[in-house]
Every structure is written in C-alpha cells, then in structure tokens.
Amino acid sequence: MTRADLADHIRLSRTTVSEITASLLDRGVISVSEDDTPRLGRGRPAEILTLDPAAGQYVGVDFAHRRVRVAVANAAHELIASDTAPYEQADDWPTRVDAAFALIERMAEEHELHFSGVLGVGIGFPGPFSPRLPRGESEPVAEARRAGAALVVSSFERRFSAPVVLDNNTRLAALAEAAWVTATEVDHLLYVRLSAGIGGGVVVSGRLVTGATGLAGEIGHMTVGGHQRDCRCGKRGCLETVASIGAVLDRCRDAGVEFDGIAALAAAAEKGDPVAIGALREAGEATGHVLGSLAVALNPSDIVIGGEIAQIADVVVEQAAATIAYELVPVGGAVPRIRRATLGDEGGAIGGIIALLRGTPLLAGYHPSVDSPPAEPRLRRSAP
Structure with a gap:
C-alpha cells in the first residue's frame, strides 16, 4: 500500500503515517518500491510500502508426546520452513527442549535461516495443562506439567530474547484449522x-x-x-x-x-x-x-x-x-x-504462529498462558 492508502485505511493523518513508516523503514521492517501502475501526468510515482520478509521470523513449536514440530514464518507472514524431530515419550523436558533447539539449528542450515530477528515464539504444550489450575501438593502430575511449561517458556525466552506464547498444542491445532x-x-x-x-x-x-x-x-x-x-x-x-x-x-x-x-x-x-x-x-x-x-x-x-x-x-x-x-x-x-x-502434523505449530500474529477474531477475549504481542495480519503459506 502507499502511505496515502494507509492513511485512508487506518484514519490517521498522512503526516503521522509518514512518521511511523519512516521509523519502520529505519528498523528494516518494511521496504519501498515504486508503483508501476500506468498513470497520467508527469508527477513522481507513488511509493509502495511492503513488509520485508527478511526482517524477522515467527517460530511455532508443537511438543507432542513423541516428537517436536517446528514451523517458521517470515515477517511477511509466509510459512517458509517446517520440520520435525523425534524423542521418547519418557524423555524429560530439558531433553525435549534440546531436541527442539537441535532441530531449529538443522533447519537454519538447510533453509539458510539466521534466526537473529525472531519476533515471537508460539509453543504448543501437550496433555491437560492450564496455569489457571489451583496449585496443590495433591496434584503431582499437574505440578510437573506446570514446571515443564515454565522451563519451556524460560528456555525459549533466553534463546531468542522474544515474546513467548504457550498453550495446549491441540487447541492451537484447532485454531489453525479454523483460521488457516x-x-x-x-x-x-x-x-x-x-x-x-x-x-x-x-x-x-x-x-x-x-x-x-x-x-x-x-x-x-x-x-x-x-x-x-x-x-x-x-x-x-x-x-x-x-x-x-x-x-x-x-x-x-x-x-x-x-x-x-x-x-x-x-x-x-x-x-x-x-x-x-x-x-x-x-x-x-x-x-x-x-x-x-x-x-x-x-x-x-x-x-x-x-x-x-x-x-x-x-x-x-x-x-x-x-x-x-x-x-x-x-x-x-x-x-x-x-x-x-487439512494441516496434518503441522497444525499445532502453525496455530502457535497464528496465536502470535493475533490476526484472527477467534482470539478476541482469549487468555493464553503467556501474553502475546499486538494484532497483526493472518498467516499464509509462501509461494513455492
């Protein structure tokens, strides 16, 4: 869209839009190209603003009982990579997190991803889990899941220095099936x-x-x-x-x-x-x-x-x-x-990315385990 298009769409003054887009250009979030639409007169062609796909990534992670699935979307909200790695159902959470990080490193090499600009991580967590459950020594399974979820969130926060959203992995898959x-x-x-x-x-x-x-x-x-x-x-x-x-x-x-x-x-x-x-x-x-x-x-x-x-x-x-x-x-x-x-094994990871983007009314009034960033447009699969 042009700056004028944006100003009309979001009902801000063109001066305000120009200030905001200048900041986004300085940060490398958006890029500029000339509008090649045929036009009358000799005026300067309008500039088209586009999200820069290379500006960062959104990472979706789905921890199932026996495998981890990782999906990656770029800053233009296109799915650019997806892969999986196995582990044993009896493996503890540090082992599962290590498997996820090893998979991410492998994906970085195979797909030439740098992961230096991760904008958020959406994580699907298995089994009945909710941080809103009351604490109690009589609930050792629930407390173990709570401790596992805390370890997963802190590990990804340290690794990527980005916001982390964690929710039930199957509920995230349902979100993806409803909105993808x-x-x-x-x-x-x-x-x-x-x-x-x-x-x-x-x-x-x-x-x-x-x-x-x-x-x-x-x-x-x-x-x-x-x-x-x-x-x-x-x-x-x-x-x-x-x-x-x-x-x-x-x-x-x-x-x-x-x-x-x-x-x-x-x-x-x-x-x-x-x-x-x-x-x-x-x-x-x-x-x-x-x-x-x-x-x-x-x-x-x-x-x-x-x-x-x-x-x-x-x-x-x-x-x-x-x-x-x-x-x-x-x-x-x-x-x-x-x-x-429709999405098969990718559903939970893609749902994690959608939860990050918050571009869906399905999440209006929704309270995930970890607060997510502001609303942005919906995810889409990139062209081959």
Whole structure:
C-alpha cells in the first residue's frame, strides 16, 4: 500500500503515517518500491510500502508426546520452513527442549535461516495443562506439567530474547484449522487429534474456548460406552484407551497381529489387512460416539479429525462420520461437515504462529498462558 492508502485505511493523518513508516523503514521492517501502475501526468510515482520478509521470523513449536514440530514464518507472514524431530515419550523436558533447539539449528542450515530477528515464539504444550489450575501438593502430575511449561517458556525466552506464547498444542491445532487460509473463519468447530494422546479444541460462536480453568477440549478423557480399559488419567473407558496410537496397536496385538509402530500399521491398512482395518474402524466408531454427543450439544458447522490415526486410512474418518450421523438429532436436515484435518502434523505449530500474529477474531477475549504481542495480519503459506 502507499502511505496515502494507509492513511485512508487506518484514519490517521498522512503526516503521522509518514512518521511511523519512516521509523519502520529505519528498523528494516518494511521496504519501498515504486508503483508501476500506468498513470497520467508527469508527477513522481507513488511509493509502495511492503513488509520485508527478511526482517524477522515467527517460530511455532508443537511438543507432542513423541516428537517436536517446528514451523517458521517470515515477517511477511509466509510459512517458509517446517520440520520435525523425534524423542521418547519418557524423555524429560530439558531433553525435549534440546531436541527442539537441535532441530531449529538443522533447519537454519538447510533453509539458510539466521534466526537473529525472531519476533515471537508460539509453543504448543501437550496433555491437560492450564496455569489457571489451583496449585496443590495433591496434584503431582499437574505440578510437573506446570514446571515443564515454565522451563519451556524460560528456555525459549533466553534463546531468542522474544515474546513467548504457550498453550495446549491441540487447541492451537484447532485454531489453525479454523483460521488457516480460509475465505471466512469457521464460527462453530469441533476438533480432535488422534495421536499418542488425544485432545481437542472447540470453537463456539467464533471464539476459541478455554473453559473456566483452561481445560476445555479434553475430548480424549470422555468415556465411551462398552469400553473398560484403564486410562492413565485414572478413569476407565476413555476415548484415549480406544483411539490413540497405543490403543490401536494394543487392539491389533490382542487380535493376534503385532505391528512395530504406526508406520507398520499404516502399511498394513493400505494393503487392506483385516486386523488393522478392524482396529481403525473401532477407533473411528468410538471417536464418532464422543464427537456425536458433543455435536448434539454444540451444533458445530465443522468437525475436524486430525492426528496420525486419522491419516492412516479413510476408514477412520468414514466410520466416525457414520457414527456421528447416527448420534445427531434429525432436526432441520442440517449436518456438520466432517473432514480430515487439512494441516496434518503441522497444525499445532502453525496455530502457535497464528496465536502470535493475533490476526484472527477467534482470539478476541482469549487468555493464553503467556501474553502475546499486538494484532497483526493472518498467516499464509509462501509461494513455492
């Protein structure tokens, strides 16, 4: 835009806009080019102001149970790099942070990124976590997560000397699915991620929901009728005991076929292995029962199923959709759109970047774990 365009758009005087843009030019945040639009007369061409992509980066980090995903956007809000690195589920938080930093260093070399101008870091944190939960010695798991989150935030603050936003990684993935490169943001959305653990996110009336203590969206610990396996949360029959990666592999093992991890399960499902397909169908059905009950209460327009289990075979989403359709109240003929997640494994990291940019009404009135910087435009994927 030209300075005159900016002045008209934000309703400031041209003198004020010129002062602000002069400061941004001095800091290298924006660059200038001449307007090559054909014009009448002999006047000087207007100058076009553009965000300088090289002025800095936004970093999104998603710590899942077994891997870390890092996504990087430039100052023009284009996604320029994304990669992942594994670790063990039992690894402590210093080890996981070290894995993230090693991945960032590798990405810097492979993509020729310097990371000297990081403008913010958005971090997705796994498991039920909220800093608003009351403290108590009787809650050692919650206190351990709180300590882990504090270590993660302080480590990234020291590394990059930039603002850090931390929130539940699955809720950030829901944010990304509702706001990533869409003509209009989704006002009513249910999101579930079927991975090593299971979590979710809820968008109601155009707002990402956290709940009273910040634990909204813990879909993985809703119980499913007919299932009695013990869950790590202390209950029985949670969705996580049926539709997580470990649960599906256990179901196959119980049926007499043992797969050495998610890749082997995916390969078997692609070949139509009946044991693999049966376990995945059971996971889809259980997921559908939970999402169907939530859909009756919340009336979403979109239901999005993500995570590795959803990516393995169409049967997971297809079975979930069929079960949801059965659960819905047949009023008015309106049914939600049910789909596999668009962003796959990148969702949580991209959601972290979107939370930094704050260019979405979905975050109006939202209180993340760490305050984020002022509003800026929405993220978009750069051209190849």
